[in-house]
Amino acid sequence: MAYSIAIHSGHNSNVCFFTSNQIIEVIAEEKFSNIKDDNSFPKQSIEYLKKKYSIDILENVIFCSKRFWIHKHNKELFTGPPTTRIFFKSLENIINFAKIRLGYNSYLNKRSLLNGINFFKNNFHIKVKKFSSMDHHKCHAFSAYGFLCNLNNKYLSIVIDGQGDGKSTSISLIDGNSYELLSFSNWYNSLGELYSATTKALGFKKLQHEYKIMGLAAYSEEKYFSKIYKNIFKKLMYLDQNTGVPKSKISSRDFEKYLLSKFKGFRFDSIAGALQKTVEDLVMNTFEYWKNKYPDLKIIYSGGVVMNVKINKLLSEKFGDDIIFMPSGGDESLSIGAASYFISQNHTSIKLPKLTYYGPSFETSKIMDALSKTNNYSFDIICEGKKNSIDEAANLISKGEILCRYSGATEWGARSLGNRAILADPSNFDSFNKVNNYIKMRDFWMPFAPTILFEYKDKYLYFYGEQNNQYMVNAFDSTEEGQQKLKAAIHSKDKTVRAQILKQDDNPGYYNLIKQFYEISGIPALLNTSLNVHGYPLVSSPEQLLFTLENSQLDYCLINDEILIKKVLINRK
Numbered sequence: 001m002a003y004s005i006a007i008h009s010g011h012n013s014n015v016c017f018f019t020s021n022q023i024i025e026v027i028a029e030e031k032f033s034n035i036k037d038d039n040s041f042p043k044q045s046i047e048y049l050k051k052k053y054s055i056d057i058l059e060n061v062i063f064c065s066k067r068f069w070i071h072k073h074n075k076e077l078f079t080g081p082p083t084t085r086i087f088f089k090s091l092e093n094i095i096n097f098a099k100i101r102l103g104y105n106s107y108l109n110k111r112s113l114l115n116g117i118n119f120f121k122n123n124f125h126i127k128v129k130k131f132s133s134m135d136h137h138k139c140h141a142f143s144a145y146g147f148l149c150n151l152n153n154k155y156l157s158i159v160i161d162g163q164g165d166g167k168s169t170s171i172s173l174i175d176g177n178s179y180e181l182l183s184f185s186n187w188y189n190s191l192g193e194l195y196s197a198t199t200k201a202l203g204f205k206k207l208q209h210e211y212k213i214m215g216l217a218a219y220s221e222e223k224y225f226s227k228i229y230k231n232i233f234k235k236l237m238y239l240d241q242n243t244g245v246p247k248s249k250i251s252s253r254d255f256e257k258y259l260l261s262k263f264k265g266f267r268f269d270s271i272a273g274a275l276q277k278t279v280e281d282l283v284m285n286t287f288e289y290w291k292n293k294y295p296d297l298k299i300i301y302s303g304g305v306v307m308n309v310k311i312n313k314l315l316s317e318k319f320g321d322d323i324i325f326m327p328s329g330g331d332e333s334l335s336i337g338a339a340s341y342f343i344s345q346n347h348t349s350i351k352l353p354k355l356t357y358y359g360p361s362f363e364t365s366k367i368m369d370a371l372s373k374t375n376n377y378s379f380d381i382i383c384e385g386k387k388n389s390i391d392e393a394a395n396l397i398s399k400g401e402i403l404c405r406y407s408g409a410t411e412w413g414a415r416s417l418g419n420r421a422i423l424a425d426p427s428n429f430d431s432f433n434k435v436n437n438y439i440k441m442r443d444f445w446m447p448f449a450p451t452i453l454f455e456y457k458d459k460y461l462y463f464y465g466e467q468n469n470q471y472m473v474n475a476f477d478s479t480e481e482g483q484q485k486l487k488a489a490i491h492s493k494d495k496t497v498r499a500q501i502l503k504q505d506d507n508p509g510y511y512n513l514i515k516q517f518y519e520i521s522g523i524p525a526l527l528n529t530s531l532n533v534h535g536y537p538l539v540s541s542p543e544q545l546l547f548t549l550e551n552s553q554l555d556y557c558l559i560n561d562e563i564l565i566k567k568v569l570i571n572r573k
């Protein structure tokens with residue numbers, strides 16, 4: 001079998017392992033390093049694949065950007081982008097023009113690829129027939145195309161992110177393996193960067209906490225944020241009617257400093273509200289602009305900004321099934337895009353693993369063996385139920401307990417889709433407090449989300465389209481019954497719900513657990529939040545599960561739907 005890999009080395013580094021017609025596995029470096037959004041070269045991921053599939057030769061190694069970074073424990077070994085910051089203030093356009101004319105960008109692209117090749121050869125000792133690199137935004141576009149679309153059809157692709165290979169918004173046509181770039185915003189006109197810079201200016205972590213600003217925004221009202229919206233954000237960015245993409249009055253590099261100087265005297269929630277409204281308007285205007293030009297084409301949407309489920313809600317309401325959202329469409333999906341592009345050159349369909357459970361999985365015996373090694377921890381593990389573990393787990397949840405489910409392969413993206421999940425009764429508001437106090441430590445304004453069984457979704461939510469609802473990529477308005485039964489898994493202010501709609505085939509074990517809970521409680525849903533300690537990535541290995549149990553008040557865990565375990569505190573002194 002001829003294997004290939006695509007490598008993203010940068011924010012949330014990841015690797016996609018594939019053949020000429022099939023994506024076999026996608027793995028993020030954070031699964032091994034336990035560093036959230038790990039941006040070091042995905043060395044451990046490649047070593048894992050090399051060992052698992054006995055790789056000694058690869059057809060293709062594709063780097064998922066023309067210019068990428070090679071880090072080791074966040075220490076930079078090679079710098080891709082140029083460091084010409086001081087010049088950008090007044091000479092930005094002249095310098096960029098000169099660089100293009102002199103072929104400077106193409107030189108940097110070549111140098112980046114060469115560094116990547118050398119690093120790969122020196123570290124992995126695998127024979128590689130061909131190395132190449134692929135444009136960052138093209139990877140984003142093809143991730144959605146390969147993952148979600150019929151490769152016989154033509155689509156309009158819209159990518160919006162912070163920046164990659166000099167672009168921050170790109171519009172393209174994709175048909176088979178042909179890619180036609182129609183328009184783009186440069187990195188210094190970045191809508192994603194506007195969100196990130198405001199996130200940082202408000203004292204949050206850039207590239208991690210943008211979702212907190214989105215959650216906070218709903219607590220503000222237009223009458224409170226309209227001044228900030230009109231006088232600060234609207235004056236800063238606009239949709240350029242000639243190119244159909246966002247433009248800014250100053251370079252994105254200077255957003256944070258500029259915004260900090262303007263925010264003085266305004267409330268933090270009003271700033272969040274104004275930002276969300278600005279970005280919603282600009283994204284909506286961009287989509288309307290291009291949908292008018294290509295009314296017959298469906299739009300595929302990817303890039304980091306697709307993680308903003310409130311914008312997606314508005315897009316769904318306007319465009320319904322004409323828009324297809326890439327699940328977890330940040331840079332963690334880049335390697336899927338490069339693989340999809342390569343496969344689409346020779347095939348009209350791609351075989352994919354189920355849903356997005358792409359990461360490592362472990363046999364029950366191996367998990368139990370790892371969980372028995374608690375010498376350095378403050379607890380022992382006892383087996384609570386072996387025969388009817390799913391029934392026992394559903395019973396516990398209905399009695400107000402919270403538990404985690406550690407089952408099958410790890411989710412690839414940012415969202416828990418049930419396999420590495422903390423689960424609770426969504427109708428009991430005590431669940432919210434318990435989950436928060438036991439482990440999540442979420443900010444007081446942030447909601448949890450539910451998983452709802454497909455057959456009952458209309459009882460609780462209103463829908464404008466049917467696609468992608470299994471990936472938690474969209475928010476929905478809730479029915480009155482939904483607001484009652486999902487009290488602990490709903491946004492307290494605007495009553496929207498970022499739900500995962502689950503079909504039995506997508507995850508039979510998880511489905512059965514919720515079904516069992518439904519039979520006891522009459523509620524076909526569970527509160528589902530990711531299994532991780534605050535600030536850490538989603539749990540992957542059994543060792544990470546032990547760490548999570550030690551650093552939380554979680555007591556119960558359902559292992560592979562076969563064994564229900566309980567944590568018992570031990571005084572080892």
Ligand SMILES: [Fe+2]
Pocket residue numbers: 136140161162163164303304330331
């Ligand atoms: Fe990106």
